Amino acid sequence: MAQWGDGESYSDGVYGDNTYDSGAINSLSPYALDPSYLPKEPEYIFPIESRRRSLGDRILPVTGHCYLSGIAVGGAWGLYEGLSTLPVGESNRLKLNTVINCCTRRGPFLANNLAVLGLIYSTTNHILCRVTEQEDSMINSVAAGTLTGALYKSTAGLRPVLIASSLGACFVGSIAVGHYIYSNRHRFLRYNTA
Incomplete structure (x- = not known):
């Protein structure tokens, strides 16, 4: 056998x-x-899909990262606030309850606000990419950050709109420049190591 x-x-x-x-x-x-x-390369049903990302491909990662960052930073902020305002001479259960209340007050508040900012940014960036027909352009990203800040504070008056739009442009611009430097680091390292 x-x-x-x-x-x-x-x-x-x-x-x-x-x-x-x-x-x-x-x-x-x-x-x-x-x-x-x-397959050696990505397979697409339509040839136009090879160069364009859908709205869902843009919204989900940005909104998710913003929400998780907000819950982490807000939870740390609530933990700091809860530990700094502990009632003296009370039981441990009351102290723990104070810390948990502060964490659950600050964490979801910051997470929801950052998720809304990520949603507005993703949508405006997607619209700008479709209008200008440039995929992942640095100019589109900075313009989307500016519009995000302006839309987010649009009900508060002209001065908060200008401040929020300039903060949005600076924040997204610094991320875009950092991404450009990181993705082209081999050029920068080659010239600086001589």
Whole structure:
């Protein structure tokens, strides 16, 4: 009787006269995947998809990162506030309750506000990319940050709108410049190591 994997046939005797070619079974094994079956480039249904991202592809990561950052920073802010305002001489349960109340007051507040900012930024950036037909342009990002700040504080008056739009432009501009420097770091390192 032959062993599996040596290319000979195997008869099991239990289920009758079934014969299996072990060489054919090994070639179809999921553990021995032939890389030539995998596509070399991304496959798209329509050719226009290869260069454009959808609105959902833009909104979900930005809004999620903003929300998680807000919950982390807001939770730390609430923890600091709760520990600094502990009631003296009270029981440990009351002290713990004070800290938890401060964390749950600040964390969701900051997380929701940052998620709304991320949602507005993603939408305005997507609209600007469609209007200008430039995908992931630094100018579109800074303009989207400016519009985000202006829309976020649009009900507060002209001065808060100007302050928020300039803060949005500076924040997104610094991120865009940092991303440009990081993505082209091999150029900067080559010139600075001489």
